[in-house]
Amino acid sequence: MKRSIIIASFFLIISFISAQELIPPSKYEQTVINPKDESSKVPALKKTVDQMKSAVKKKDVSSLKKLCSANLKWSFGDDSGIDGFLDTYKLLDNPESAGFWKTMDLLLSGGGKLDSGKKTYTVPYWAAVPMIPKDLGQSDDNYSMFYIAAGKDIAVYQEPSLKSTVIAKLSFESVYVQEWTDNNPDADQGAGIWKKVRLSGGHDGYLLGHYLYGPFEYKAVFEKVGGVWMMTAFVAGYHY
Template identity: 30%
Template sequence: MALEAMKIRAAIAACLIAVGALTQAHAERTLKPVDQAATRADFYAFRAQLQAAIARRDAGALLAGVDRNIRNSFGDNNGVDAFRQIWEPEDRRSRVWEVLGEVLALGGSFDREGSFVAPYVFSRWPRDADAFTHAAILGASVPVRAAASPSSPVAASLSFSIVEQIESRGADESWVQIRLPRGKTGFVDRRFIRSPVDYRAIFSKRDGKWKMTAFLAGD
């Protein structure tokens, strides 16, 4: 009887482990917003000035905050001159105002070297989540539509979730198809989802002054 009881307990334990593993596999992972800028008054003031320059599209003020050796890519086209060629900040229609503005608006955190890394989606991305196939939902109760249309029924709502992106050729570019935690699929408005390998900026102190030392995307 004792042997039979042991076998039953072992079977129950195995079932519980299997259920736990399945639950964990389908569990919803989240990435909550983080912004540590206010913990360093000097950087907080610098960022506020930079955001003001972006709001008025002031190329001179922006370039004053760019390090002369800024990293623009993973190739050789680095430095402030290459930055100007890539982004053309003197043109008020340049995408730099929108792209950098979004990066700064999403907060960030300081790394071990004391540099500020933005946005939080990049600086706090979990190492065990695939950065090329997954993305972060930017907000609480973000609707997931059954189809790529604002009039489509809401299939689910997500709050700061990490989700798998699905390549959907021919779909409306303003929507991103995702896989929900339990395997179903849906569409999210692109404004409310961000890949960790999208544009990010790094700010470090150079000769006592804060400078943007990197502004790039990819990996």
């Protein structure tokens, strides 16, 4: 089971979406969602988040473990608990090279959303808010195809190549993802996989996929356990 459950669920969802032959909106309302860090609203929570940032930066497994719930949810299957989490993400045998640190660092750098009851804090911020433009609404069939260009001045190219013309630069803006492509002519320059997107004004272009944060990406959740703020979930899957 373990991570295969997450991966299998992801591809089942993508297959379902593809089967519907979704039609991209011709245009949509420009939507910018700047990442907010709302942990400062609760001093004890902010302390935990700051400690987590420090543990991630130092790749400190001992500190990480103290900041996680013993019943940490890391799978949508029957698996749960801190020991299974540490084992699955290779944080015991070879922690220095574990991919978890980079993923968690990216999540923490995207701010976080505190729920109205101040009982749950989710990182990044976009995992807890709708990314679909308001003029379409969450009932729209395309709700799961909107992603955030998670950064400042992210270039959108006319063609899937770093040598192509830059047609736009986006900062924390919602875009409609039309295609996942394996086209990677700039691999020798460190470029990742290209995604074909439609911008709010109706223009199509390409941007590098590692700049996108979507509704099926990882998120981390912090809640009080025995009166102490801890990370209670680290999962990938549909949000909000």
